[in-house]
Structures are given as structure tokens and as C-alpha cells.
Amino acid sequence: MSIQHHLSDDILLDYAAGGLAEGWSLAAATHIALCPVCRARAAALDAIGGAALEDLTPAPISDDALDACLRLLDAMEADPALSAAPAGPGLLPTPLRAFVGGDVDVVAWRRVGGGVRQAPLGVRGGAKARLLYIPAGVAVPEHGHGGLEMTVVLTGSFLDKADVFAAGDIQVCDGAVDHQPISGDDGPCICLAVTDAPLRFRRLVPRIAQRIAGL
Ligand SMILES: [Zn+2]
Structure with a gap:
């Protein structure tokens, strides 16, 4: 599977933050289940979110911190450890199976x-x-x-x-x-x-x- 069309940064951020309505979230999750690149990007966002929660000491960040973070994500290669086909056997990936x-x-x-x-x-x-x-x-x-x-x-x-x-x-x-x-x-x-x-x-x-x- 050679995937050419991915989730935008905006949609991926909303998905990671739990801000998408269920239908959009299902589409994002289905793509992520099939796409090692976006899976790695989503995992990186989760890690950044987790680290932010652990560090509760308020600290000033620069205005371009979000852009810097997005550039970092763009530069990431797919992590082979995350590429292990979590879509599972069959045609429908896991997020869709629950609905079907x-x-x-x-x-x-x-x-x-x-x-x-x-x-x-x-x-x-x-x-x-x-x-x-x-x-x-x-x-x-x-x-x-x-x-x-x-x-x-x-x-x-x-x-x-x-x-x-x-x-x-x-x-x-x-x-x-x-x-x-x-x-x-x-x-x-x-x-x-x-x-x-x-x-x-x-x-x-x-x-x-x-x-x-x-x-
Ligand atoms: Zn993708």
C-alpha cells in the first residue's frame, strides 16, 4: 500500500486533541490505521501532549512554537516500530469494524x-x-x-x-x-x-x- 494523500496538520491536531465530531474522527482513525506515516505523526502528537501534561510548571513559549512543532512532525520519517499493520486482517481496519x-x-x-x-x-x-x-x-x-x-x-x-x-x-x-x-x-x-x-x-x-x- 503506497499512500500518497495524508491528513493535514490541522485535522491531525484536532484529532489528537479529541476535537473532531465522531464522523470526522472515524475517517481520521481509519486513515491512521492504514497509514504508517500518519500513525507516527499521531503518536508524536500524543507524546508531546503527554509530556505537556506532566510538566505543569507554567513556562513561556515562543509564538512560533506550534509552527516549530509542525515542522518537526513534517520532518519525521515513519517509525518502523509503528508500521506493524495495526489495521489487522480483512478489508476493514479496526476503527470501522466496531461500527459495522x-x-x-x-x-x-x-x-x-x-x-x-x-x-x-x-x-x-x-x-x-x-x-x-x-x-x-x-x-x-x-x-x-x-x-x-x-x-x-x-x-x-x-x-x-x-x-x-x-x-x-x-x-x-x-x-x-x-x-x-x-x-x-x-x-x-x-x-x-x-x-x-x-x-x-x-x-x-x-x-x-x-x-x-x-x-
Ligand atoms: Zn497518512
Whole structure:
């Protein structure tokens, strides 16, 4: 698994501080379970947070301490000791298994149309999380976002403009993005998608399907 698309510093910091709503946290945890680089970054943040708690003597820090810390994290190579595949056997990494109640073979898929299937996951908070199954070579109808969308690829791949997202990669799209991802030819793409607002489809037929499927 050669992961090219990682968590941003901001999202990773919020995740480490426990500041993300459950859906976003699930997306971050799923990527971290699959990605040794972000796992090492998250472990470093935990260590820094732990050290800060142990040193309760107030001490002045420079204004650029956070930037210096982030630069340090950027410079870190993945720690081989942390790369020991905590994702476990099967397709779904540990954070997702708790929501699904097992691996991908127990997922209760619902048909959306065009061979696409989805399985909503019961997360609390403002965001909605679902697993998506997209057959090989299928274009998701062109859409924009009313809010944020995080997608973690679990198997297969998708192409979005010039970017390829493969297993383990995370894509974060905000309200400014209009796109039409296409699943790769290398087999079905199964991914975790988290959104905090309904997708805005450009054409009528997907909009009707959206009403039925609750996307
Ligand atoms: Zn990563």
C-alpha cells in the first residue's frame, strides 16, 4: 500500500486533541490505521501532549512554537516500530469494524443505482458516515458540497481530475470543490465517505436518486 494523500496538520491536531465530531474522527482513525506515516505523526502528537501534561510548571513559549512543532512532525520519517499493520486482517481496519460489527462480508448494503451501493454507519454528531461500493469504471454524478467531505479508500481506487486515490488515501473536499470522481478500472472501489451536508448534484436524475437514497 503506497499512500500518497495524508491528513493535514490541522485535522491531525484536532484529532489528537479529541476535537473532531465522531464522523470526522472515524475517517481520521481509519486513515491512521492504514497509514504508517500518519500513525507516527499521531503518536508524536500524543507524546508531546503527554509530556505537556506532566510538566505543569507554567513556562513561556515562543509564538512560533506550534509552527516549530509542525515542522518537526513534517520532518519525521515513519517509525518502523509503528508500521506493524495495526489495521489487522480483512478489508476493514479496526476503527470501522466496531461500527459495522465485523468485516466487509457483514455490511448491509443498500442499492443506490448504477451498481453503486451504500451502507450508512451510525455515527453521532453533525456528520454522516457511510461505506460506498462503486463498481470499476463508474463515474459518480458531478456534484458540489454544502460542507466538508472526507473519503478514505479501503480497496480499489478513484480518479478525481488528475489525482488518483488508492487504498489508504484520504481526500478532503470543502464547499468550494465541484468534482466527478471516477472509480478505477482495477476493480470495485470501496470507501468510507463522511459528509456534513447533502451533496449538491448538478443533474436531475441524481437529484431524484439522492432523495431516495438520502445521500
Ligand atoms: Zn497518512
